[in-house]
Amino acid sequence: MRKLYGMALAAATLAVFSAPYTVPAVALGDDDRPVPEEKPDQKTLNRLAEAVEKNPNDVSARCELGACYDQLALPDLAREQYAAAIKAAPNNPHLWMLRVKQELKSGRSEVAMHLIESAHERFADDPEVLFWYGNYFAAKSRIDDAAFAYNLALKKNPEIEGLRSALGEVCLDRMRYGDALNLANDEIKSHPQFWLAYKVKAFALMGLHKPDEALPPLRVAYANYPTKAIVARTYARACIWCGLYKEGLTPALMYLNSTSNLTSNDPVAKKMAGTILEHLPKEYVEKELPKLVESIQKIKPNAAFYFALGDTLDRVDLNDLAVGQFYSGLRAEPGFARGLFRLGRDFEIARRDYKAALMLYSQASVMAPDDQEIATYFARLGRRYKNRENDLAWRLKDAMLPAIPSVIPFEVKVNAK
Numbered sequence: 400m401r402k403l404y405g406m407a408l409a410a411a412t413l414a415v416f417s418a419p420y421t422v423p424a425v426a427l428g429d430d431d432r433p434v435p436e437e438k439p440d441q442k443t444l445n446r447l448a449e450a451v452e453k454n455p456n457d458v459s460a461r462c463e464l465g466a467c468y469d470q471l472a473l474p475d476l477a478r479e480q481y482a483a484a485i486k487a488a489p490n491n492p493h494l495w496m497l498r499v500k501q502e503l504k505s506g507r508s509e510v511a512m513h514l515i516e517s518a519h520e521r522f523a524d525d526p527e528v529l530f531w532y533g534n535y536f537a538a539k540s541r542i543d544d545a546a547f548a549y550n551l552a553l554k555k556n557p558e559i560e561g562l563r564s565a566l567g568e569v570c571l572d573r574m575r576y577g578d579a580l581n582l583a584n585d586e587i588k589s590h591p592q593f594w595l596a597y598k599v600k601a602f603a604l605m606g607l608h609k610p611d612e613a614l615p616p617l618r619v620a621y622a623n624y625p626t627k628a629i630v631a632r633t634y635a636r637a638c639i640w641c642g643l644y645k646e647g648l649t650p651a652l653m654y655l656n657s658t659s660n661l662t663s664n665d666p667v668a669k670k671m672a673g674t675i676l677e678h679l680p681k682e683y684v685e686k687e688l689p690k691l692v693e694s695i696q697k698i699k700p701n702a703a704f705y706f707a708l709g710d711t712l713d714r715v716d717l718n719d720l721a722v723g724q725f726y727s728g729l730r731a732e733p734g735f736a737r738g739l740f741r742l743g744r745d746f747e748i749a750r751r752d753y754k755a756a757l758m759l760y761s762q763a764s765v766m767a768p769d770d771q772e773i774a775t776y777f778a779r780l781g782r783r784y785k786n787r788e789n790d791l792a793w794r795l796k797d798a799m800l801p802a803i804p805s806v807i808p809f810e811v812k813v814n815a816k
Contacts, residue, residue, distance in 0.1 A: 439470060443467060444467055447460050447463055447464040447467065448464065451464060451480075455483070455487070456487040458484045458487050458488050458491070458494065461480045461483055461484040461487070462480070462484055462497060465479075465480030465481045465501065468480065469504060474501070474504065474505035478498075478502070478505070481497055481498040481501050490521075492522040492527060492528050493527060495514060495518040495521075495522070495528070496518065496528065496531055498514055499514050499515055499518070499531055508538075512538070515531050515534070515535045516535070519532045519535075524555070526551075526552040526556035526559060527552070527556070527559055529548050529549075529552035530548070530552040530559050530561070530565070532548045533545040533548030533549040533565060536548060537565070537568070537569075542569060542572055545569060546569045549562060549565055549566040549569065550566070553566065557585075558589055560590045560593055561586075561593060561595065563582040563583070563586040563589075564582070564583065564586050564593065564595040564598075566582055567583050567596070567599035567600075568595075568599060570582065571599065571603060571606065574606065576604075576606035577603070577607070579600075579606075580603035580604065583596045583597070583600035583603060583616075584600065586599070587600065594619060594620055594623035594624060595620075597619040598616070598624075598630060600613075600616040601613045601614075601620055601637075602633060604616070605636070610636075610637040610640040610641050613633075613637050614634075614637050614638070614643075617633060617637055618634070625650075625653050625698060626653070626698060626699050627657075628657040630650075631650040631653040632650075632654045632667075634647070634650040635650040635651035635654055635672075635675070636671065638650070638651075638675075639671070639674060644675050644678040644679050645679065645683070648675050648687070648691065649691055649695075651668075651672040651675050652691055652695055652708070653695055653698075653699075654668045654671065654672075655668040655672050655704060655707050655708060656696075656699055656701050656704040656707075659701060659703040659704045660701075661702070661703045661706070661735060664710070668707070669707060669710065669711045669714070672708070672711045673711050673714050673715050676711065676712070676715045677715050684717065684720065685720065688720060692704075692705075692724070692727075702728055702731035702732045702735075704728075705724045705725065705727045705728030705731065706725065706728045706735070706737070708721075708724045709721040709722075709724035709728065709741060709742075709745075712724060713741075713745065713749075718745050719749075721749075722745050722749075725741055725745065729742065734766060736762075736766035736767035736770065736773065737763070737773075739759045739760075739763040739766070740759065740763040740770075740772070740776065742759055743755075743758075743760045743763065743776070744756070744776070746759065747776075747780060753784050753787075756780060757777070757780055757781060757784060760773065760776055760777035760781075761777060763777075764777045
């Protein structure tokens, strides 16, 4: 567990501010959906632009205008306002940190790191600068240095938003779960809208083996950052431990989505999703799974997710649902040979439609001639299919389990003979 937290810490400390705005945390028991801030209207933009034009040194107006541009996803205009504010008041460390946050939101982490270094040279004792200097160290995996900077900042100003949560992440990395829990609770009291505090609290409670208490803050953390794999994974695990399999299905699927690509999948994610699926009634899965998959793909489109989910469904004998996932995946990635192969396996083993399976194996072998598994399945089934009339075992099996004719809803160029 320590290694897992350590790997996540460097990304979390800086990435938490990389969203266009701080997403309000969902209150416990409320609808678990993030609620974005309202975007500024044109009247507000005009008022601030006029204020800046009348007084170019109006730092407050420039910062407010920069924040508006941030919310409107206009990073270049926002950067211009923050830079002008620093030029007008170069000895104000808070302005430097606003610029740091803006650069992170724009994905310019190297620029942000340079700004943090420069700000620390100028304002070495400022608590907000120390906090961000700690984030700087954490992003470089220098956890001891990060902890030192965070503690200095905490002594000077414990009310900086995110400071206690960042130090709580360090405590999680060191498996000091009680300290992490106390820091998270203090953060939530001071800044109830800061979602990372709920994540720290939940992970601390999981470390203390209190999954039932971890569930409420996990719901908040997941609602505000569903695509963060470690959050989805921990939420799903807590649901499994508490026997809440229906609730755990969504985060388990999101975790599978977040860890899937066309070349590899996370076996832990597959096992977790499979465990939950095994504990749910088949009728429930058949009804709810298509809707859940659709909603997850809207949040984070990923064709590889269809194939990973199809494999998982096959492992729990939900073959018809698996076929549907492979169909969806191949519509998105028609050239994915392993996808054709996996669909072919379902046609051969689950549906016993051997001709359709051979068609898919044949096409997959053309696309991936060096894949030995595909070649083996294609050659084996080809031989058996050719001699099927003389294969007594095959004829008996087909008599007992007749084939389920399959329709391939896309073109397969190489047909079986």
